[in-house]
Amino acid sequence: MTExxxxxxxxxxxxxxxxxxxxxxxxxxxxxxxxKDREERASELHLPLNDIKIH
Incomplete structure (x- = not known):
């Protein structure tokens, strides 16, 4: 059984x-x-993604 x-x-x-x-x-x-998706959306909205801290 053990085997x-x-x-x-x-x-x-x-x-x-x-x-x-x-x-x-x-x-x-x-x-x-x-x-990548977040960066693309930020770029489309002209958001400064580098300045925003993302966890």
Whole structure:
């Protein structure tokens, strides 16, 4: 029974790691997209984005 659980865990870990890496990649792309979109909108509205602190 313990061996079965160990096998399941070792099989699942690479899948979880791969899923986590994909989520990190997605979040980075999403953050870059939002930053670019924010800059474009600020430029269209002629807002001084550099002077505004964005968290």
């Amino acid at each position: 079965d659980k160990h096998r399941e865990t070792t099989r699942r870990n690479p899948m979880l790691e791969a899923a986590h890496e994909e989520m990190v990649k997605f979040e980075r792309k999403e953050n870059e997209f939002r930053k």
